[in-house]
Amino acid sequence: MSPAFLLLAAAASVLPAHALAARIPYPQEVMVYDLNACPRPAWPAGALSQRAAGKTTVEVQVGAAGMVSDARVAVSSGRADLDEAALAGIRRCVFHAVLATGQAPTGWLKTQYVWVPGEAARPPGQDRQLFARTSKLAAEGDPAAQNLLGTWYQHGTYVKADLAQAASWYLRAAQGGNAWAQNNLGVLYNRGAGVPRDQRQAVAWYAKAAAQDHRWAQANLAWAYQHGSAGEPDPDKALYWLTKSATGGLAAAQLRLGMQGMQRAVLDEDRALAAAWLARAAAQDYPPGLYYLGRSFELGLGNVQDDAQAAAYYRRALGRSEGRAELALGMLLDAGRGGAADPEGAASLYQKAMQSRLPPAYYRYGLVLEQRGDDELALAVFRQGAELGDCDAIVKYVQLRPAPGAPWELRAQACAARPELPPRL
Template sequence: MKTSTLFLAAAVSALSSHALAGRVQDAQQTMVLDLNACPRPVYPAAALAQGIGGTTTVEVQIGDKGLVGEARVFKSSGRAELDEAALAGIRRCVFHAVLATGQAPTGWLKTQYVWVPGESKKVETPNAALFASTKALADAGDAAAQNRLGTWYEHGTHVKMDLAQAAAWYRLAAQGGNAYAQNNLGVLYNRGAGVPLDKKQAVYWYAKAAEQGHHWAQANLAWAYQFGTAGELDIDKALYWLTKAAEGGLAPAQTRLGVLTMQRAASDADRAAAAAWLARAAAQNDPAGLYYLGRSFELGMGNAQDDAQAAALYRKALGHSEGRAEIALGMLLESGRAGLADQGEASRLYQKAMQWRYPPAYYHYGLVLEARGDTDLAAEVFRRGAELGNCEAVVKYVQLRQVSGTTPAPGTADAAWAQRAQWCGARPALPPGL
């Protein structure tokens, strides 16, 4: 859940030095599939705090069972801690897809880790004088200064990060009636950060701030009622507070309200009203709002059906929707519904979505590989999607693994997958929706 204290720490991505183009031909090209499934390396804290990024190029030799035999830095990022983190990350990878090509991966294979510090570049230089003056105000009972100290302790601004201290200052400010501090304290209780995990306390403080018109607190309170996180499930209360936040101009709340009301819509008028909330969020370039408004055009729900308009909205959300916009746009391009069919761009979009671990991406890219004749590699990609819970990928993986006329032996992995595929195939089809 987003809050008013949201802090984007960093982003790190692993990219192959070659893009997959046409039919996969060698291990170097295939390496990107395994990298998409590997855990991301941990961004070194010292480099992150200083806003330092760079690119580390590493080489690996892959041994039996797809395990890394040797790893070394081919080109340094210029920071030893980044290079060491890249090596530690690559050594945890298992290269099943490389082995699935049926070619022995001999020699050294290269890849890059691109370290992007993002918002960490904006970390302020410690200002002792400012901290001292703010603390003096806070000690004198100034609630705004107390909340400001809480945020500094929470994010390590001007002072060493200390969540317990952050919670203590938030509490003083919250008890003094500061709505920002009330919401911030609720967030810490919801996370169990600096204070014991306590969803009811979180809701208590969200409600205090929401009553004062704090829009993120209203959205957070709506979430608690919508999903019953504090023990009370009440959709009417959720809609009430979500509407308050949306009317206040909070784009993520507008998106959530649009989706929730679309799901509950009983008439075309209801669906049009829901789409109008999505349009308000999209006008603020909210990525989820852009994606869901695109869906409303694609499905003709609340808006006239318009694939071209849907594709334009999906494009605006690319890279910011955790893979959903990439898949939606890729499917439109692959089918030619948004103009001339473009299999190449669709394939690239599916690969991008795989970097987000978005389960449907593996299914769609597996279909691309299967159509190209790379059935072994397609099976490996389907397996990755199956492991992430995508039922379509489960079914395709089992179909490619099946041996004509034979039944998997009970207790084997193949038997377990076959049982899962049977369960997936028996599921009732879901009606079209956002």
């Protein structure tokens, strides 16, 4: 988990979506596997700061070794920088799965990048009025308005993002005793965003907000003490502040406390206490809490082993766990645990997990393809997982590919030499 709980930039995502091309249907269909494994295009700074949105449709030709031999924009997003970023991104892709179809992709293959920066940059009239009223209150010394203005400058809400301005308004509000601003200013100092990086200053502001029972500040302060951000680590203070935050109801702190408890547990009673914290996070519908509580039921750690309960929690976390719930539920369905086996349902879940670039999902889906007899495509998917660092995929790729090459063989040997570890969340 990240030590910073406050986003410092506009939320952004690039979502590849393949479009059908009649000329080469089968390579086009499997193109999505390669796109899932590709590095995401770099978001142009100018477009991000302006919250520019759009869709860039690109076409590529695949040459030897799956490399892009040519690329062009088929439908523009309306912005040259987004289009250029899409082209630069697609040119870095390697299309192992496309080549594995056994058909020469002599035509153009098509895909689309959907640029979704978040809310619109230009507010309607009532929002401009709100910004004006808040600015007036902030200038008159209202700490709550000053903190709110800081968050708007930080996230580019109603105004162009400006971290230095955000820090300035947070400082005024923090000096006026506003706990939210004190925590927010601490986050900026911790990251060096809008202010010089100064972890001692960060801890000092966290401490002021934590003393006012600000739950995020307490969790951030716990992280600082755990990792010694501004001095020597202090496990006792870290545990004190994390427990205080978790007891106060912060789901992220409850999850961290539960995970730390699991890592340190020696007795079943310790694991049960840790699982209770996971359950409190899950009760707030916190996706990581749901996923890890499901794991505790699947592995029988802190809870009685129960595949049906595990599956129920995984289902609640689907689409919100970066592919982990999809992978875990898919493996249960694949093995027929907690009900009848559902290989097709498992395969669909593995594909969804691959969209989150979760390395083990490539290995699992490769096994599905292998069982279907699609050996060449399976080998390509194993390679994708191997390039993302999954040891099972690396070993499988080396086993199946003739003359895999010395670097791959060395990586497979290192993976095979891994010590057997006990189950953990």
